[in-house]
Amino acid sequence: MQRFQQAFYNNLVNDNRCGSCHTRGGAGQTAFVDRTDINFAYNEALTLVNFENPAASQIVEKVYNNGSGHNCWEASPAACRVQVI
Numbered sequence: 001m002q003r004f005q006q007a008f009y010n011n012l013v014n015d016n017r018c019g020s021c022h023t024r025g026g027a028g029q030t031a032f033v034d035r036t037d038i039n040f041a042y043n044e045a046l047t048l049v050n051f052e053n054p055a056a057s058q059i060v061e062k063v064y065n066n067g068s069g070h071n072c073w074e075a076s077p078a079a080c081r082v083q084v085i
Contacts, residue, residue: 004042009033011083017073032059054085 012018013033022028023035032048034041048059062070063084069077 001038001042004045005038008045009038009041018071021071055081057085060084 012022013035018028018033019035020026022031022033024031024040030044030048032041032045034044045059048057048062050057054060060081063072064070064077064081065072067077069080072080074080074083
């Protein structure tokens with residue numbers, strides 16, 4: 001759980017990233033950065049991650065969004081994509 005928190009959750013939980021929508025009660029479809037229960041967030045994140053090929057993960061592709069960037073916090077969607085991997 002600590003590795004999940006350090007490598008994934010802490011990088012995405014801020015409001016200027018995924019945290020404003022992807023928590024329970026938010027507008028996002030999955031609560032992979034749920035602010036009330038990190039265990040719940042972890043289980044939600046498991047549905048979006050491809051452990052064998054992280055670059056092919058659903059969440060990585062969504063952030064990149066064919067180069068247009070879904071809620072990307074950098075000037076380049078490719079930079080956001082790399083940070084999520």
